[in-house]
Amino acid sequence: MTVSSAMAVPLRLIPIPAIERATRLVFSHVMARHPGLFDRLGDYAHKRYGFIPSDLPVGFLVEPGKGRISVHRKPDLPPTDAAVTGGFVLLLGLLEGRLDGDAVFFSRDLTVTGDMEAMLALRNALDDCNIDLPSDIGSLAGPFAPLVRRAASEIRSRVLPREAGQWN
């Protein structure tokens, strides 16, 4: 379950500040639409979370308590309290709660490191949020939005049915 090269290539070409601007826009929009996330996160909102797509050259640092997300080239990613590594599409699937985090951990498609309590709190908080990226960012413009929308639609149309097929 990896990002198609058609998506990965543009991401490599776009300068980090541009990716970061777009990501922040999406992030703040999602946070505003899902305030319940904070309630469920409780004190874990103050932890620093890393999301590291294994198939992209960048990683994301999320600090929910500060309402902040930043994008870094992988070697420059600042220290985190807890981090999750896996394919970009898979990470988006987890964000939306369309994939079961435990199942992709069991299958070794996902690795988690650091403070497991914090990671579990975030997982559970996200799971209750019903984030739906296409509709959450539907109104947004910017260079990154089409990419995320495309990734999200990849989850729907290509990746998830194929995965489901493998279960049979």
Place this chain on the structure above:
Amino acid sequence: MTGATLPSLSLGPVLYLWDGPKWRDFYFRIADETPIAHVVIGETVCSKRLHFIEPHVGEVVERLERAGKSVSLASLALVTLEREAQVVRALVRDSTHPIEANDLSALGLLAGKPHSVGPLINVYNGATARLLASRGATSICLPPELPMASVRDIVRDTPGVSFEIFAFGRVPLAISARCAHARSKGLVKDNCQFICGDDPDGLVVETLDRQPFLALNGVQTVSHTCQTLIQELPELIKAGISRIRLSPQDCDMVAVARVFDDAIAGRSLPADAIARLLDAYTGAQFSNGFHYGQQGAAWIADHTLT
């Protein structure tokens, strides 16, 4: 310690499979040589083992009573088969001695009769202790994982019941329908060949990094460490604990009993007591973490931590 009555020593049932003569001789020494006041005997772990001790129960009870000890009979900890249910029913029906209940079926059957409650029954609060007392429980050995704060509250909230603390021995941590001990030797429970008898003190389970961690005792899992609440005796006495339970290990239990007797009476310092326990149980690793609400495997030397 002023005003508090000193607790007496009690001996829990042998948890391991010892052959009949070894089991009998162990109790003869307990009868003849120790200051232990109460002795609980009987197989609690596995119903398949019952026949090993049955031929010797009569003479052991007689010898213990002749030495002035009070004797109770322990019921099975895990009852799933009809045969096991019958064993418990027969024990409750026929016993001329008080029974220590170790599962809910015994608790149910003993309603209205004076009995004691073993450490494997979940008594975590005063409400539960009082309920059991109202049904006939006269003494309760609290679960080994209970922290001191809970012990204090339960004893305070439950007048009229003698409370007992699991103060020495590998801690019974879990019990299963499956026999890990038999499996570890390539056998299954139904044809186990009583292989657990090869390990009279339990079979050590190490982590993959060779760190000793647990021990197998048939269907039961016990701790690798030996829980030792001896520096904690003053606060246990102050809290009103009536009995200090020693759980038999394959070591010099007569010496262990004397060490605890001296410590209760204030005749020895904790450091000396621990050194003597190590002589009696060579190679043992002691723990007391549960008492402090910490990991059970921990050893906390500074008892001012509470």
Place this chain on the structure above:
Amino acid sequence: MELICPAGTPAAFREAVDAGADAVYCGFRDETNARNFPGLNFSRDELKAAIAYARQHGAMTFVAINTFMRAGREKLWHEAVDDAVRLGADAVILADFGLMAYTAERYPEQRLHVSVQASASNADAVNFLVETFRAKRVVLPRILTIPDLARLAKQIRCEIEVFVFGGLCVMAEGRCSLSSYATGKSPNMNGVCSPASHVRYREDGCELVSELGDYTINRFPAGEAAGYPTLCKGRFNVADERGYAFEDPVSLDVMDHVDLLREAGVSALKIEGRQRGKAYVAEVVSVMRRALAANAADRPALISRLRLLSEGQRTTSGAYEKRWR
């Protein structure tokens, strides 16, 4: 037979109801229930909304208050029962005798179920709880064979609920201090087994190492399916043999025996997994619902889709079959 489904969050609760649960069980966001994990479980308001949603769709709500009351903190457990009753829980699932007594006395009309954590594994034990606390149903520990269940059903005066799918406790439930021994947090007192606060994963060469507190619980070579760092499913050395001392990282699946369970007199089938995500709940509940309606011959194909969602990606019928022992 009723299908009893897990929910750790309101979103999972709705998924379970939509997928055809007869009842959904859940707990409050504190130590009063045995899945006290960070970010999981329900506030009072969330439970109220969940119960209303279930009612609209003809489903029941069971509230698990199935840890043991901490001495001196009984109020937390009492309030959990008070609120569950007040909000209209169809049943409360309890393990502690003291709390059962409180509930039976205060709320004689409230339906009381005996949690698996109470460890009632035989007829005398169950009848004790039925007579003393008027329990209407018992959730049996995962240590009985199907013939054991059938025999038990004839000797007791309440309904039987059994686990059929999900996590597998190898030890008798409610009587296990393994996790407490390694971490200081107790399943019985704190509602956590292998608490996340003490779990670490690290890579060692190409192995994934899982640790709980100071102990290595497993090393997974590259490509091998992983599991939770639960002690009873860890890999250890016993007498110089390296392996799974208690049980492999597998989960429970007894759907092949569902007709036997019905004949044995079982009233309700329970799915484990309040800690799992809503995607899992939706998938498992809908497949189970279809499997229950299907012919026995068609069930294995339906259920096999769930295997890859399971711990270790393998399943076992556990103690329900005698050879497991």
